[in-house]
Amino acid sequence: MALKPTLRNLFIDKEFTEKVNFLKNIPIFEGLSNSSLGKITGIMYSKKYPADEIIFEEGKVGKALFIIFDGEVAITKISNGTETRAIATHEKGAFFGEMALLEELPRSATARTTKETTLFLIYKVKFDWFVEKDPRVGLKIIHNIAKVLSARLRETSNFFSKTL
């Protein structure tokens, strides 16, 4: 009876299982099987950032999607030329920079860590390669990204309609 967990500990990577379970709860990976999420971990890089560190700056071309594994990230935007305004704060499980997976355009805001943060990065070239290799899963992810962007667009429209 005790053999099964022992064998599992011997062969199965705990860190991998933890990553897959984490990705299950990320909206852009919704509906993906464990096997597909396992493949996603293969194109993912992880990096630890200290507190108050710039992740990317507004205006620079974005090439990667970021997922917060642990910590907190503030998104700021320059308004009126010089003034910096905080537009959102993201915590564990949130993601940002998803537009970089679709197009190579300048970032629309700056991302900065507010405390020590671990991020997962998915780079566009790797994502494109993944979509080419596994179009079924790739299409599902792109569909999920479209759903997220659509929801954000709706939120923005509602916000403007209320303020105007």
Place this chain on the structure above:
Amino acid sequence: MTNTKIYKILGLILTICIVVWFAFAVSSMLMPFVLSAVLAYLLSPLVNFFETKGLKRIVSVLLLYSIFLVVFIGSCIILIPQIFKEVSILSKNIPEYTSSIRGSIYSIQQTVETKYPIIKQKGIFDSTIKNAEQFLNTETSKIPEYLAAVFSMISIFVLIPFITFFFLLEGKAGINFVFQKIPPKYTETILSLICEIDEVLGNFFRGQFVESSCVGLLSIIGLLILGVDYAVMIGIIAGLANMIPYLGPFAGAIPALIIGFIKFQNISILIKIIGMFAIVQFVDNNIIQPIILSKGVNLHPVTVIFAIMAGAQVAGVIGMFLSVPIVCIIKATFMIIIHRKDLI
């Protein structure tokens, strides 16, 4: 620019210079490490495949090695008897070939000297044959040295799987360690560099490997059809030589031409062999390459030829094989530095 930044840049340049100097100083013993690194790079997608199934890295590497061991033993059972058979026939036939070549040279000498008596008067043929014999005698006396070199090659091939194992096991952790040390500001740039180099190198190495295997197999079939001896050996040589772009296919055809001429002693077999290799290259260029996208390196042919010659000058055959991927890395780095300043 602040003083600290200048010191950092100078330190970086000095470190690069020391690394390059050290690499040159120990270049003679670098070969197994370079080959292992290439092999580990080629095999890493298979290890990653097992890892994405949830297996630990060490288990994935051991599983891969077990599969390779089975494949290797299987190939040995199938191929080794054929190679041994060809080598033993070749060594048995060498005296016959030598006398046959001597006979051919003698008959050509007779024909030419009858037509042009001045050649006989000047003793051009005799002196040439004497020089050739002298050269052969000198080279034969070096056989023990060559054997020693072969043994050193064998020791390298024993060492390679051992080093590759550790590269496969620790390589990812090593890259991850470096990635963690990169200042956050440059993360996206370095990641973009790693991914783009990986993309180009992956296309090149995996493409070359598949392409060379196909060329080797097609050459073996072609040579068997033409009835050329040692088809398996020559096919393997042609496949390996094909890994060197442009020059490889010519180098691969030479052993077949020599063996074919020795056996059939006529020009028509040479034309048939050249024709066969041309067909193999045609199939390679028009069917195999477009499928596997091995030419995704996007380099100008002149650049490739220059790189191969420079590689040969610096590090011999290994240099020829590695020159194109090195140029690809340099190109990818420059493209990011020049065209994507916005990333830096």
